[in-house]
Amino acid sequence: MASSRKAASRAELEPYEVFQQAKEGDPMRHGGNVLAPDRELAVHYARELFGRRNESSRLWVVRRADIAVLEDPDLLDPPLDRSFKKPGGYVMRDKLAAARARAGTEKPAARATGHDRTGGRRPKATS
Amino acid sequence: MTTVVASTSAADDLDRRTRGALAELLFTMADDEFVSGFTDSEWTGIAPLLEEDVAISSISQDELGHARALYQLLADVLADGRDEDALAYDREPDEYRHARLLDHPRGDWADTIARRFFYELADEARLASIGAGYRPLAELVEKVRREERYHRMHVLAWLDRLARGGQEARRRLEASLLAQGVDAPTVFTPLEGEAELLASGILTRSMATAEAAWRADLTTALVPLGLALPPSVEPSANGRRDHSEAFDWLWSEFTMVRRSEDGVTW
Numbered sequence: 111m112a113s114s115r116k117a118a119s120r121a122e123l124e125p126y127e128v129f130q131q132a133k134e135g136d137p138m139r140h141g142g143n144v145l146a147p148d149r150e151l152a153v154h155y156a157r158e159l160f161g162r163r164n165e166s167s168r169l170w171v172v173r174r175a176d177i178a179v180l181e182d183p184d185l186l187d188p189p190l191d192r193s194f195k196k197p198g199g200y201v202m203r204d205k206l207a208a209a210r211a212r213a214g215t216e217k218p219a220a221r222a223t224g225h226d227r228t229g230g231r232r233p234k235a236t237s
Numbered sequence: 238m239t240t241v242v243a244s245t246s247a248a249d250d251l252d253r254r255t256r257g258a259l260a261e262l263l264f265t266m267a268d269d270e271f272v273s274g275f276t277d278s279e280w281t282g283i284a285p286l287l288e289e290d291v292a293i294s295s296i297s298q299d300e301l302g303h304a305r306a307l308y309q310l311l312a313d314v315l316a317d318g319r320d321e322d323a324l325a326y327d328r329e330p331d332e333y334r335h336a337r338l339l340d341h342p343r344g345d346w347a348d349t350i351a352r353r354f355f356y357e358l359a360d361e362a363r364l365a366s367i368g369a370g371y372r373p374l375a376e377l378v379e380k381v382r383r384e385e386r387y388h389r390m391h392v393l394a395w396l397d398r399l400a401r402g403g404q405e406a407r408r409r410l411e412a413s414l415l416a417q418g419v420d421a422p423t424v425f426t427p428l429e430g431e432a433e434l435l436a437s438g439i440l441t442r443s444m445a446t447a448e449a450a451w452r453a454d455l456t457t458a459l460v461p462l463g464l465a466l467p468p469s470v471e472p473s474a475n476g477r478r479d480h481s482e483a484f485d486w487l488w489s490e491f492t493m494v495r496r497s498e499d500g501v502t503w
Binding site: 123144145146147150151154155157158159162 | 289390
């Protein structure tokens with residue numbers, strides 16, 4: 111969606127990343143991005159591009175420049191054998207089931223209760 | 238489609254004069270939203286930037302949606318066999334009752350923001366004047382106001398940016414406010430049936446009182462930006478008649494499909 115009609119105005123626009131929550135309790139997912147001259151219009155455009163068809167119950171609009179990015183391959187994908195850090199070959203399921211049976215507990219629900227359902231901070235209620 | 242003959246309608250509880258006055262009010266509200274929506278849809282594809290293109294197009298769709306709901310109420314009140322499409326599309330240009338403010342063509346972006354600024358605030362002042370006298374209208378207005386809140390946020394954001402966005406933007410905005418300010422109060426053109434609407438509680442205040450509330454809202458928005466208020470003009474009975482050539486053109490556009498074949502649907 112990031113494009114602008116005039117080269118002259120392009121310099122004044124900044125990308126904002128938009129995260130959307132389809133319904134209360136769902137995780138926030140990256141929806142896409144908008145170009146806007148400031149935070150207020152970024153929220154307006156996010157509303158129109160990701161919320162005008164009732165497809166979102168909450169949007170997070172973040173200036174891309176404010177996002178801390180980590181993409182250093184030395185940190186994320188070093189060229190050494192790290193297979194011993196992966197849990198492959200160690201089957202937990204049966205052990206967990208046996209432990210639950212001993213303790214008499216149920217398998218927890220996929221959505222933890224007590225979570226604030228926004229995936230993070232809950233914005234202040236608006237009228 | 239609205240069937241009029243067999244259904245019992247809330248409008249049947251109104252006396253003849255009040256029913257006529259309600260129809261007059263609904264024509265003004267529906268035509269305002271309809272013409273405003275079509276004028277703004279002229280930005281689709283050519284708005285200043287792509288995101289704004291989606292925003293203004295979506296807002297104009299909202300206005301057409303409000304118009305449709307109002308025409309449906311009107312069809313019930315008139316009960317003359319016309320449905321919402323017939324009311325929207327099958328009238329001659331001089332039968333439309335939108336305010337002269339909305340006769341102004343799309344123009345440049347500053348023209349659109351100036352017109353929308355005057356209209357959105359006027360519409361809110363009018364919607365705030367609708368009482369519980371006719372329940373279907375009161376219920377619709379409650380929903381419409383929730384959507385219009387965003388329209389005001391959008392136009393006020395743009396008024397602010399054009400006013401403080403450098404010489405060129407400010408010069409154009411001031412010229413547009415000046416050119417359209419004269420016609421802005423026509424949204425509050427007195428209604429012939431205003432006394433009946435007030436007596437039945439369909440309106441809770443007169444158009445003149447609503448206009449005073451609107452002027453207070455204009456002052457709040459314009460004064461901090463150092464922009465001039467529109468002049469006070471004597472309300473004219475013709476504020477919703479004698480439409481412009483620009484409207485004749487718009488009418489020929491929005492009735493084109495409807496006129497192409499009798500009874501055409503899509």
